[in-house]
Structure formats: structure tokens, C-alpha cells
Amino acid sequence: MSASAFGTAFRRSLLLASAWLVLAFLVLPMTVVLPVSLTDQRYLSLPKAGLSLQHYRAFFGDPVWLSSLSQSFGIALCSATAATLVGALCAIGCWRLGGGLASAIRLLLLAPLIVPTIVQAVGMYRLWAWLGLYDTYPGVILAHTIIGLPYVAITVSAALATVDPRLEQAARSLGASGAQTIRLVILPNIMPGLLSGALLAFASSFDELIVALFLTSRAIATLPKRIWEGIQVDIDPTIAAAAMCLILLTLLLMLASVLVRGAASRRMRRIAGAPA
Amino acid sequence: MGTGATTGVGVRPHSLQVRRLTKAYGDQIAINDVSIDVERGRFLTLLGPSGSGKTTILLAIAGFVTPTRGQILLDDRDITGLPPEKRDFGMVFQGYALFPNMTVEENIWFPLRVRGVGRSEAAKSVKASLELVQMGHLAGRYPAQLSGGQQQRVALARALVFQPNLLLLDEPLSALDRQLRGDLQWELRSLHRRLGATFINVTHDQDEALSMSDEIVILREGKVEQIGAPADLYARPATRFVASFLGESNFLAGRLVATDAETFRIAVGDATIVQAGRPAAAGPDGDIVLALRPEKISIGRSRPGTVNAIRGTIVDSKFQGASHHVQVQTAPFGLVKVAMQAWGHAVDLAPGAETWLGWSPDAAVAVRSDG
Amino acid sequence: MSAAVLGPERRAYLGLTAPALALLAIFFVLPLAQVLWLSVTDPRPGLQNYAELVSNPLILRIWTTTVRVCVVTTLVSVVLGYVVAYAMTRVSERHRGAMVLCIVVTFSFSILVRGFAFVVLLRSEGVLNSALQGLGLIGEPLRLLRNETGVVIGMVHYGLPVAILALFSNMRGINARYQDAARGLGASPFQAFRLVYLPLTKPGIISASILVFIYSLGFFIIPTLLGGGRVVMIAEYIRVGFEETLRWGHATMLSTSLLVAVLLVLAIMARVVDLKKVFGG
Numbered sequence: 024m025s026a027s028a029f030g031t032a033f034r035r036s037l038l039l040a041s042a043w044l045v046l047a048f049l050v051l052p053m054t055v056v057l058p059v060s061l062t063d064q065r066y067l068s069l070p071k072a073g074l075s076l077q078h079y080r081a082f083f084g085d086p087v088w089l090s091s092l093s094q095s096f097g098i099a100l101c102s103a104t105a106a107t108l109v110g111a112l113c114a115i116g117c118w119r120l121g122g123g124l125a126s127a128i129r130l131l132l133l134a135p136l137i138v139p140t141i142v143q144a145v146g147m148y149r150l151w152a153w154l155g156l157y158d159t160y161p162g163v164i165l166a167h168t169i170i171g172l173p174y175v176a177i178t179v180s181a182a183l184a185t186v187d188p189r190l191e192q193a194a195r196s197l198g199a200s201g202a203q204t205i206r207l208v209i210l211p212n213i214m215p216g217l218l219s220g221a222l223l224a225f226a227s228s229f230d231e232l233i234v235a236l237f238l239t240s241r242a243i244a245t246l247p248k249r250i251w252e253g254i255q256v257d258i259d260p261t262i263a264a265a266a267m268c269l270i271l272l273t274l275l276l277m278l279a280s281v282l283v284r285g286a287a288s289r290r291m292r293r294i295a296g297a298p299a
Numbered sequence: 300m301g302t303g304a305t306t307g308v309g310v311r312p313h314s315l316q317v318r319r320l321t322k323a324y325g326d327q328i329a330i331n332d333v334s335i336d337v338e339r340g341r342f343l344t345l346l347g348p349s350g351s352g353k354t355t356i357l358l359a360i361a362g363f364v365t366p367t368r369g370q371i372l373l374d375d376r377d378i379t380g381l382p383p384e385k386r387d388f389g390m391v392f393q394g395y396a397l398f399p400n401m402t403v404e405e406n407i408w409f410p411l412r413v414r415g416v417g418r419s420e421a422a423k424s425v426k427a428s429l430e431l432v433q434m435g436h437l438a439g440r441y442p443a444q445l446s447g448g449q450q451q452r453v454a455l456a457r458a459l460v461f462q463p464n465l466l467l468l469d470e471p472l473s474a475l476d477r478q479l480r481g482d483l484q485w486e487l488r489s490l491h492r493r494l495g496a497t498f499i500n501v502t503h504d505q506d507e508a509l510s511m512s513d514e515i516v517i518l519r520e521g522k523v524e525q526i527g528a529p530a531d532l533y534a535r536p537a538t539r540f541v542a543s544f545l546g547e548s549n550f551l552a553g554r555l556v557a558t559d560a561e562t563f564r565i566a567v568g569d570a571t572i573v574q575a576g577r578p579a580a581a582g583p584d585g586d587i588v589l590a591l592r593p594e595k596i597s598i599g600r601s602r603p604g605t606v607n608a609i610r611g612t613i614v615d616s617k618f619q620g621a622s623h624h625v626q627v628q629t630a631p632f633g634l635v636k637v638a639m640q641a642w643g644h645a646v647d648l649a650p651g652a653e654t655w656l657g658w659s660p661d662a663a664v665a666v667r668s669d670g
Numbered sequence: 671m672s673a674a675v676l677g678p679e680r681r682a683y684l685g686l687t688a689p690a691l692a693l694l695a696i697f698f699v700l701p702l703a704q705v706l707w708l709s710v711t712d713p714r715p716g717l718q719n720y721a722e723l724v725s726n727p728l729i730l731r732i733w734t735t736t737v738r739v740c741v742v743t744t745l746v747s748v749v750l751g752y753v754v755a756y757a758m759t760r761v762s763e764r765h766r767g768a769m770v771l772c773i774v775v776t777f778s779f780s781i782l783v784r785g786f787a788f789v790v791l792l793r794s795e796g797v798l799n800s801a802l803q804g805l806g807l808i809g810e811p812l813r814l815l816r817n818e819t820g821v822v823i824g825m826v827h828y829g830l831p832v833a834i835l836a837l838f839s840n841m842r843g844i845n846a847r848y849q850d851a852a853r854g855l856g857a858s859p860f861q862a863f864r865l866v867y868l869p870l871t872k873p874g875i876i877s878a879s880i881l882v883f884i885y886s887l888g889f890f891i892i893p894t895l896l897g898g899g900r901v902v903m904i905a906e907y908i909r910v911g912f913e914e915t916l917r918w919g920h921a922t923m924l925s926t927s928l929l930v931a932v933l934l935v936l937a938i939m940a941r942v943v944d945l946k947k948v949f950g951g
Contacts, residue, residue, distance in 0.1 A: 034859065035760065042757030045750045046769060049776040049830060052787045055797055059790050067790055069797055109689045116686030119679075128687050131694055138702065139888025139932060141905040142925040145912060146701025149708075169698050172690065193396035195383040196361055197410035198461065201682050207409070211400040230780035233890055236909070247782050254786060254895065263790070266783045273778050382679070 056270060060263035067258045082264040088249065092268065095229055095246040098160065102167035103225035109168070110175030110224075111217055115209060118183040119191065129176065136173035143169070144237035151238050158240045166234045171224030178223065182216025183209075215287035222280050230269055312339040312497050313374050313464045315360065320369035322355055329355040331521040333369075337465075337499060337514075342491050344500040346508040347518035348544070354469060356518070357501045361467055362386050373464060384413075389458030390467040394474055395450045397442035403453050404429070404438040410461040428456040431490070447475045451483060455490070468500040472507055484510050505545050509533065517541050539668040542590035549593065549635050551663065555585035562660055565589070568631035573606045573660045580665040588668045593638035595662040598625065598646055603657030611635065611656055616648040623648065627656060702929070705922045712919035719923035729907075729924070736903040739818060739893070740886040743825040747882045748875060750826070751833030755874075758834075759841045777831040785895040788824045789815065792896070816898035824892040829882040836881055840874025873943050880939040884932045904928050 062068055063075040082088050113132060117125040135143065147166055148157070156162030186209065194204040210217070232247040239248065246265065253262040317335040321328065330352040337343045345353040358364040360371060362383035371379045378386060397406050407428050411421040429435045432452035442450055451471060458466055471487070472480045488511055491498050502508055508515050509529045517524040517532065517540075525537045536542035539550060553567035555578050563578045564571050565587055574589060581587040602608050611627035614634065618641065625637045625648060635656060639646075646654065709719055722729055754773075758766050791797045792814035799811035814820050848870065852862035890905035897903070902910075904924060912921045 030859070038753070038757050038760065042754045042769070045754050045830065046772045048750075049827065050772050052791055052827065053776070053779055053784065055791055056783065056787050059797075068795075069800070109693060113687045113690035116683045119683045120687070128691065131699075132690060134694070135698055137884070137932065137936065138698075139905065139928055141888055141890050141908055142705065142929045143698065143701065145908060145921055145925045146705040147697070148912075149704060149918075150697070150701050165697055169693065172694070187394065187396060189392045189394060189396035190398060192361075192363055192383070193390070193392050193398070194409070194413075195363070196386075196388060196390040196467075197413065197457065198384045198387070199409070199413040200384055201679075203413050207413070208398055208400075212398075226778065230782055232782055233909075237912075247780070250782055250786065251891075254789065258789070262786065266780075266786050269780045269783050273780060273783075274775075277775070277778055 053270070056263055056266050059260060060267045062260055062263075064260070067260050067263065078260040078264040079267075081261045082268070085261070087244075088261070088265060091244050091246045091249040094160075094243060098163050098167060098245060099225045099228040101160075101164045102171055102228045103221050105164065105168040106171030106175050106224040107217065107221040110172045110220065111179045111213075114176050114179040114183060115205060118180070118186075119188070129180065132176040133173045135169050140170065140231075140233045144234050147234065148237050157238060158242045160243065162238055163235060163243060163245070166238055167228035167231055170231060170234065171227050174223035174227060175217075175220035178216045178220035179213060182213035186212050215283055218283045219280050222276050222283075226273065226276050229272060312495055314339045315465060315497065315499070316370075316372040316375075317356065317360065318370040318372065320356065320359060320371070321367050322352075322359060322364060323367045328521055330359070330366075333518075333521070333523055335516055335523070335526070337497055340495050340497055342488075342498045342500065342511060342513045344502060344508040344512035344515045345518060346502055346505065346515050346545075347524075348503055350520070351518040352521040353501045353503075353518050355521075357467055357469055357499065360499065361388055361390050387461070387464045388467055389461070389463035389465070391451070391454045391458050391469065391471045393470040395442075395454040397450055397453055397457070399442055401441075402438065403434060403440050403442070403445070406442070406453060407457045407460050410457065414461065424460050428460040431459065432456045448479045448483060451475065459494070463496075465497040465499060468498065470502055471500065473502070473504070480507070487511055509545070515545075517544065519544075535664055536590055536666055539588060539590065539666045542664070542666050547593055547636060547638075548590040549596075549632065550666075550668075551589040551591060551632055552668075553587060553589075555581045555587050570609055570631040572663075574663055574665065575660040576665065578665060580667050588666055589663040590666045591658060591663040593624070593636040594622075595658055596635070596637045597657045598627070598637050598639055599655050599657070600646065602655050605657035605659050607660065607662075608655055608657040611654055613648055613650055613652045613654055615650055627654060629656065705925050705929075707922075708918050709922040709926045712922070713917075719919045720927075722920070722923065723927060732902055732904055732907050733927075735818075735901060736887065739821055739825065739901070739903060740883055742818075742822050743829050743886050744879050744883045746822065746826045747829030747833040748837070748878050751830050751837050751878060752871075752875070754830075754834045755837035755841055758838050759844075759846065773831045773834055776827070777835075781828060781891050784827055785824060785892050788820070788827070788892075789895055792820055792823070815896060816900045818897075818901050820896040820898075821893050821901045821903075824896045825886055825889060828889070828892060829886060832885060833878040833882050836878035837871065837874045840871055840877070844870050877939065877943045880935055884935050887932055887935075888928060 058069050059067060060078055061074040061076070062070045062078070063072050064070070110132065113128065117128050120128075144166075151157045151162050151166070154162075156165065190208055190212070191204055194208045195201075199207065230247050231245075232251055235243070235245045235248045236251070239245075244252075246269065250262055250265050250269075253259060253265070315335075315337040317333060317337075320330055320333045322330045333352070333356060335343070335345075335356075345356055347353045355364055359366050362378075362381060362385075366379065369379075370377055373386075398409065401409065404425060407425045408421055411424060416424070425438075426435070429438055432455050434449065434452050434456060437445065437449060442453065445453065451474075454471075468487075472483055475483065484507060487498075491511075500508075500511065512529055514526065515529055515532055516526045519540055525532060525541045527535075532541065532545055536545060536548070542548040542550070551565075551567055551572065553565035553572065555563060556566045556571065557564040558578060562573050562575050564573055565578075566572075572589070578587055597603050597605065609629050609631065611629040614626040614628050616623055616625040620641065622641050623639050625639065627635045627637055629635050637656065710717060712719075723733075724730070754769065758769050761769070789796070793799070794811040794813065794815070796815075798814065799808070802808045803811065814823070844867070848866050849862045852866045853859065857865065888905050889903060890909065893901060893903040894906045894909075897906070905928070908921055908924045908928070911917065911924065
């Protein structure tokens with residue numbers, strides 16, 4: 024091996040080793056939650072004598088934790104649905120409007136992602152109280168819909184960017200109304216983007232904390248809010264079990280989005296397959 | 300669905316009038332006071348370079364562009380304000396715009412589906428349409444699985460299945476390779492003849508326009524330059540633009556020196572040319588331009604017997620299968636392009652060879668050179 | 671040729687955007703406007719709330735801490751992220767897939783869970799200290815929590831995936847042959863990198879830095895959990911002030927200053943790179 028080839032190989036190994044070291048810093052800390060949730064101890068620690076499911080029993084046996092889980096699920100489902108519906112319609116509108124107006128609308132749609140949530144939450148507090156939305160499900164759902172909108176807007180706009188605008192004209196010239204065109208032509212062609220936007224909106228609501236802290240009091244305690252209060256008050260390993268639930272749900276959502284993309288690409292392969 | 304319902308496919312012939320149509324985008328005028336009459340059952344082509352406004356006119360006819368001024372009439376009925384889906388015009392889009400999420404069959408079913416046509420009737424029409432374009436065996440395929448030519452046929456079937464009032468074609472052949480383009484030109488002609496429908500085609504390709512159309516509208520910078528049958532336009536271009544856009548031409552610019560009953564003479568440098576007809580296209584100070592097609596010039600070693608004859612030197616020549624194209628340097632006209640059939644002649648085409656060019660008084664045509 | 675939309679059509683498409691615009695106008699823009707309004711009117715009209723920004727040493731200290739933590743977080747995230755993103759452009763498709771998976775999994779993890787994991791790991795009696803003590807590497811437990819080190823560790827964990835994705839999307843567009851060409855012209859590997867590659871990745875570095883910086887500015891969960899009341903950043907301070915005193919003028923002034931800081935950084939960024947690309951719009 025020549026000196027320069029050795030140098031190249033050495034530099035490459037060094038680069039890859041450093042990169043994976045950084046990636047290990049990203050991934051490894053997450054994995055600590057699993058053993059801690061299975062600890063046989065009564066306080067937050069790694070298992071000593073053996074593994075135990077006691078904290079999962081505590082979590083699933085506690086109506087308060089279960090109620091938080093179902094509250095979070097319901098809120099995420101409603102707000103993701105609303106954000107997807109409203110965000111997708113808006114993205115489609117912008118897609119065809121084009122020009123400066125559409126750019127301005129898209130920027131506004133992204134704004135909730137840019138403005139710090141804490142600032143939004145401070146502002147929402149008074150309006151929500153005034154509208155009687157404070158500490159109510161509609162109130163939290165509404166706030167989470169706003170927070171979920173940018174995700175839908177981004178994914179749906181990206182999906183629309185690959186759709187030929189002439190498809191829309193073709194549908195109209197063939198006699199389809201605007202609504203028929205959206206339902207029969209545009210929506211089927213942006214489905215993967217729409218679904219991943221919906222999943223992102225769901226996830227963003229499911230682990231949203233700040234708005235939940237500001238806009239709710241006694242009536243509502245979402246899972247993140249309960250975990251947060253748990254960490255603040257006393258660190259009981261049940262929180263690790265609750266955190267594992269959040270993790271599992273995240274992984275499920277990721278799996279779902281991989282499956283959605285997989286199905287879409289299989290479909291594309293089928294559609295784009297070579298003529299027999 | 301009209302009278303053709305029994306056959307499934309069939310287009311009622313309609314006439315279309317475009318009256319003084321203008322479309323401005325801010326300061327920019329895309330089409331400027333354009334009037335076109337399309338008779339029933341005609342195959343009309345809008346021909347022009349890019350930016351000439353041809354696509355804007357087609358989109359206005361289809362209802363996708365609202366004209367700033369002017370009217371569009373279908374059989375004398377004003378349809379200017381009608382939305383695209385209410386016009387019942389079949390349209391074949393550039394790139395075809397087949398719905399990628401639907402099979403061939405579903406694509407063709409689409410216009411019937413949105414019109415609420417019953418399943419069994421729709422199935423019959425779809426089948427007839429597929430057969431019309433010989434695509435029955437590929438009904439279950441998705442567009443991406445089809446070749447360009449097949450996609451083009453599906454787009455045609457989809458545009459025809461609902462028996463539209465007219466068929467609009469936006470650069471229907473531009474995405475295909477040359478060989479296929481030639482074949483499909485024949486097919487489109489034959490389809491037009493069989494259906495007897497009114498077709499409006501947009502293209503920038505002069506060959507396509509010449510070979511398929513009953514009538515050509517030549518557009519330039521948003522205005523109509525000339526309208527006519529292909530052979531008429533080719534033989535008698537009214538303007539320098541038309542003469543150079545439709546085929547090739549040599550332009551001989553000179554000054555009117557004499558006029559008699561059937562001919563006039565113009566001086567170009569030292570040479571004098573005799574030209575048939577009236578010098579209607581002459582400018583106020585007698586300036587006049589003649590357009591002379593390369594294939595109307597004869598080339599030979601000795602002075603030809605034609606009225607007009609000049610000497611020249613061969614600069615270069617290229618062989619193009621059916622013909623030779625020759626560049627000849629002449630004193631009065633500069634470089635002259637000559638086309639001659641590639642067989643049965645005995646002319647020395649080597650660069651530098653001295654040669655004679657000749658043409659008759661009715662070979663050239665006086666054109667307007669303004670604008 | 672532009673296929674402009676018809677007048678009535680245009681109205682229909684505007685109609686599609688109406689629900690989103692109405693939602694955002696009432697429940698996003700209006701609350702923000704109210705924040706701005708209250709910051710100059712409560713308890714009485716004037717700029718006295720903003721005077722506190724310079725006169726109140728506590729607020730000054732909190733802003734200083736916030737900016738310092740954010741700058742360190744950004745630097746660390748972008749430098750480490752650059753290494754990973756660069757490596758991603760130099761590996762096989764499969765290898766890159768594995769790296770992307772790590773990043774996406776991290777990215778999609780709840781920040782609350784990440785904060786919790788770091789609390790478990792970094793506490794004095796936590797997993798890391800126990801392990802190090804068990805191995806005999808350290809005698810006294812390291813103090814990793816309730817100080818800026820802990821906060822930066824947690825925030826880098828959030829900033830890194832953001833930085834990597836921004837840098838990678840820029841590097842992906844750079845032809846690897848440029849460096850080869852530089853080598854062919856006689857440059858050393860380091861010179862080829864410094865003189866050719868690095869300048870080409872400048873837009874990526876800028877957008878990564880600014881993205882990480884603006885997200886860090888408004889961070890609440892990580893600083894609160896890992897700072898443990900010792901390291902207080904602006905978002906936590908807003909929350910605490912809001913909960914304990916309910917001085918609207920004060921809370922909204924702090925919120926406005928945070929918003930202005932974010933918009934300011936964003937405005938700088940807009941001059942340098944295309945914002946639409948950065949946010950994937």
C-alpha cells in the first residue's frame with residue numbers, strides 16, 4: 024500500500040469513526056429509558072437484582088396515568104385531523120394560486136414553527152380565557168391544530184411540487200368540477216405526503232408540553248404534562264414506564280410512516296413497472 | 300350525450316369563432332386582437348415560434364385563460380365566460396397529463412365518471428374509444444408503463460370519449476421521436492377524417508402544421524401574421540416572416556425600376572430581376588423584397604434558358620438523402636441557398652466551381668418585410 | 671407559457687386557503703398582536719417594560735446566559751454535525767441509510783423523553799456517574815446536571831440532527847469531483863478541503879447555524895430540566911414569571927424580546943440564504 028493510499032484510508036476511517044461517535048451520542052442516551060423502566064428498585068436507577076414490570080403495572084393500573092394517555096391520544100387525533108384537513112386545502116390552494124400571494128400564505132403557515140411556542144402560549148392564554156377555551160379540550164385541540172399546521176403544509180406542498188399542474192387542467196377540461204378534481208385527481212396523487220403530514224401533526228400534538236402547561240389547569244392533564252409534573256415533583260420510575268409509552272408510540276408512528284412510504288413506492292413501482 | 304352515442308365515439312362537428320381576442324398580463328400583451336374562424340369539421344393549426352401566443356389562444360379557447368377583451372363563439376353562442384368543465388372540449392395536453400394514479404381504462408372513464416354516465420353505458424364508450432386508438436390490449440396499464448406514442452393515444456381516447464364539441468391539441472407530438480411523430484401525423488389525419496370533427500392544433504413544428512392541417516394560422520408576437528391552406532401559405536407567403544418560418548427562403552431585396560401589365564422589374568445591385576405579378580408589396584420609395592424558395596432555383600454549368608439568370612460560385616453543399624442543399628455565392632445577392640434533387644443531374648458541386656442559377660418570373664413572391 | 675388561473679377560479683383557490691388563514695389570523699396572529707400590545711400598555715402605556723431589559727440586572731443576566739448557551743450549543747452542533755454530514759456524503763447508500771435512521775429516530779423522539787433520559791443519565795447518583803465510579807475512573811461524582819454543561823449537552827442533542835440535515839442537504843448538491851480536481855491541480859487533501867469544499871458548504875453552515883440558534887433561543891424543556899433552576903434561560907423565565915407574578919406587561923415584554931430576537935436572526939439569514947429551502951416550504 025502506498026503512503027498516499029494509506030493516508031486516504033486513514034483519513035476515511037478517522038472521519039467515519041468520528042461520525043459514528045457523534046451518532047452514538049445521539050442514539051445511546053435514549054436507550055437508557057428502557058432498562059430504567061424495568062428496574063426492580065423503587066427509585067430511578069438501573070435494575071440491580073433483576074428485571075421487573077412493576078412500574079408498567081403501576082402505570083397501567085393507575086387510572087390517572089391511563090386517563091392522561093387517552094386524553095393525549097384523543098387530543099392528538101382531533102388536532103391532527105383538523106390540521107391535515109385545513110393545511111392540505113390551503114397547500115392545494117397555494118399550489119394553484121402561485122405567485123407572491125401564495126408565497127406569503129405559505130410563509131404564514133410556517134410561522135407557528137418559527138415563533139417560539141412559549142411566545143404563542145403566552146399570547147393564547149388570554150384569548151383562550153376570554154373565549155372560554157381555557158382548560159377545555161376544544162382549547163387544547165385548537166392550539167395543537169395551529170402547531171400542527173406547518174408540518175402538514177410542508178409535506179403536502181412538497182408532494183404537490185411533484186404533481187404536473189396540467190393534470191388539474193386536464194381534469195377540468197374533461198368536465199370535472201373543482202371539488203371532483205381535488206378528490207379524484209389531486210388527493211390520490213399526494214396521498215403519501217398527506218399521510219406523513221398527518222402523522223407529524225399527530226406526533227407534534229402527542230408530545231406537546233408548553234401549550235398544555237399554559238392553557239390547561241385541573242380539567243386536563245396530557246401525558247407530557249403529567250410526566251413533566253412527575254419529574255418536577257419526584258422522580259418515580261413510573262415516569263420511565265410512561266416515557267417508554269411515548270417512545271413506543273413514536274416508533275409506531277415512524278413505522279407507520281415507513282409503511283406508508285413503502286406502500287407508496289411499491290405502488291409507484293407497480294405503476295412505473297416496465298411494459299410487459 | 301349527443302347523437303353518436305350508439306357508436307360510443309363520435310364528435311359532432313362545430314364551428315368556432317375567435318373574435319378580436321386580446322390577453323394582457325399587466326403590461327405584457329400575450330395575444331393582440333386575434334380573430335380566427337374555424338369552420339365545422341376543419342383541422343386548424345395555430346403555428347408560431349415560442350412566445351407567439353399560440354398556447355395562450357388555445358388555453359383561452361379551452362377556458363383556462365380569461366381574455367382581457369374579445370369573444371369566443373361556439374356555433375354563434377358566446378362561451379367566453381364559460382368555465383372549462385362546462386365547454387365540453389376534448390383537450391390533449393402537452394406531455395398528455397394522463398392521471399398517474401389511474402389505469403388507461405380509468406383515465407378514459409374519467410370524463411364519463413364526472414358526468415355521471417351509468418356504468419354499463421360508460422364501459423361501452425370506453426371500450427369503443429380504446430378500440431378507436433387501438434389500445435384495447437393495454438386497458439389495465441398505468442400511464443408510466445406506456446411508451447410516449449401509447450400515452451398519446453390514450454390522451455386522444457380520453458379527450459374523445461365524451462364526444463366533445465371540439466378537440467384541442469397542445470403540441471400533441473412534441474414529446475415523441477421523429478419517426479413516431481411521422482407515423483402519428485398520419486394517424487391524426489386519419490382520425491380527423493373518420494370522426495369528421497373540428498380539430499384545433501397548436502405547434503411550433505412547421506412540418507407537422509403543413510402535413511396535418513386544412514388551415515394554418517401563423518402567429519407572431521401575439522398577432523395573426525397570415526391565415527391560409529398549407530399549400531397556399533407555402534407558395535404565397537405574405538410576409539418575410541412567414542416565408543422564413545414556413546420552409547426556407549432566399550430574400551432578394553431591391554428597388555422597383557419598371558412596371559408593365561403582367562410583370563415588374565427590380566434592380567438588385569447590377570442585376571435586374573423580372574418578377575410576375577403586381578408590385579403591391581413595394582415600399583413608398585420602391586423598396587421591395589422577393590422570397591425565393593431554394594427548390595425553385597435551377598442550377599447548371601451554362602446559362603439557363605430562364606428569364607432570370609445569374610452567375611455564382613459554389614461555397615459548399617450537403618447531401619440530405621433525397622436532395623442536395625447548395626450554398627452559392629453571387630455578386631448581387633450574396634449567399635443563395637439552392638435545393639436540388641439528388642439524382643439525375645450532372646453539376647459540379649465542388650466548392651469553388653463556377654455555376655449558373657436561374658428561375659422564372661413566377662418562382663419568387665414579393666413579401667412585406669415590415670415588423 | 672403561464673397558465674394563469676381564471677378570475678372566478680382564483681377566488682375558488684383563495685377559498686381553499688381561507689380556513690387556514692382564518693384559523694391563523696384569529697388564533698395565531700391575534701394572540702401575538704396582543705402580546706405586542708400588552709407589552710407597551712400594561713400596566714400603563716409606554717416603554718417602561720422594555721426599560722427593564724437594560725435596567726434589571728436579573729433580566730440582563732438571563733439574556734446573557736441564554737445567548738451564551740445558544741452560541742455554544744450552535745457551535746458544538748454545527749461542528750459535530752459537519753463531521754457527520756460530510757461522512758454521509760462519502761459512504762455507500764446502505765451505510766448512509768443507517769446514519770439517516772439514527773438521525774431520524776433521534777429527531778422524532780419526544781424532547782421531554784430526551785430531557786428525562788439525560789436527567790437519568792447525568793444525575794450525581796445517575797447512570798453515568800455510577801458507571802464511572804463503578805469502574806473506578808472517578809472518585810467524586812461529576813456535576814453534570816444543574817449547570818450549563820448539562821444544558822448544553824441536552825440542547826446539542828436537539829440541535830445536532832437539525833444541523834446535520836441542513837448541512838447534508840447542502841453538501842449533497844456539491845460534486846465530489848471538485849476536490850479531486852483540486853488534488854489533481856496539486857492541492858494537498860487539507861488544501862483541497864479548505865480552499866474548495868469548505869467555501870462551497872458555507873450556505874449550509876449558515877443555515878444550520880441559524881436554524882439551531884433560533885430553535886435554541888426559545889427552548890424551554892431542556893434548560894428547565896437540566897438547568898434545574900440554576901441555569902435559567904429566557905423561556906423558563908417567562909414561564910416562571912407568568913406563573914408566579916402574572917405581570918402581563920412584564921411577561922409579554924419578555925416574549926416580545928424573544929420573538930424579536932428570533933425574527934432578527936431570521937432576517938439576517940434571509941439575506942444570506944433562501945428561507946423557503948431551509949424550511950422545506
